[in-house]
Amino acid sequence: MDKDSRINQILSHLASAASIAGNGVSEAVNSAGSKVEEKYSEFKLKMDLARLKEEMDKLLANVGRTMYMIHIGALADAQKTEDGAVLDAQETIDNLLKQADQKQAEIDAISDTLAKTSGKQSCAVCNKVAGNDDKFCSACGAKLPDNKPE
Ligand SMILES: [Zn+2]
Numbered sequence: 001m002d003k004d005s006r007i008n009q010i011l012s013h014l015a016s017a018a019s020i021a022g023n024g025v026s027e028a029v030n031s032a033g034s035k036v037e038e039k040y041s042e043f044k045l046k047m048d049l050a051r052l053k054e055e056m057d058k059l060l061a062n063v064g065r066t067m068y069m070i071h072i073g074a075l076a077d078a079q080k081t082e083d084g085a086v087l088d089a090q091e092t093i094d095n096l097l098k099q100a101d102q103k104q105a106e107i108d109a110i111s112d113t114l115a116k117t118s119g120k121q122s123c124a125v126c127n128k129v130a131g132n133d134d135k136f137c138s139a140c141g142a143k144l145p146d147n148k149p150e
C-alpha cells in the first residue's frame with residue numbers, strides 16, 4: 001500500500017467515525033430537546049394549577065365574606081354580577097359556589113394530567129413503558145390495567 005492510499009484510508013475511517021459521532025450528538029440533542037419541552041409543559045401545568053388554586057382561595061374567601069355580609073345585613077338587596085345579571089343574596093352565594101365548582105373541576109383536570117405525565121404505566125408482563133391511553137402492551141400484547149381515575 002502506498003503512502004497516499006494509506007492516508008486516504010485513514011481519512012475515510014475518520015470521516016465515518018465523525019459522522020457516527022455526529023449522529024450520536026444530534027440524537028442526544030434531540031432527546032434533550034423533547035425532555036426540555038416535556039419539563040416545560042409540566043412546569044406550565046404546575047403554574048396553571050397554582051394560579052387556579054389561588055383563584056379558588058379568593059372565591060371561597062368571597063363566599064365567606066358574602067355570607068357574613070348577609071348575616072350582618074350589610075349586603076345590598078340586589079347584587080350586580082360582572083355580566084350584568086342582578087342577583088339577590090341567595091343567588092349571589094349560589095353564583096359564587098357555581099364558580100367555585102367550575103374552578104375545582106379545572107383544578108381536578110390539571111391534577112389528573114400532571115399525575116398521568118409524571119407516572120407512565122408499564123406492562124406488568126414485560127415491563128415495557130406504555131402510553132397512558134393504551135389498552136394493550138405494544139410489545140407483548142398483554143392487557144393493560146384500566147387506569148382511568150374513578
Ligand atoms: Zn408487555
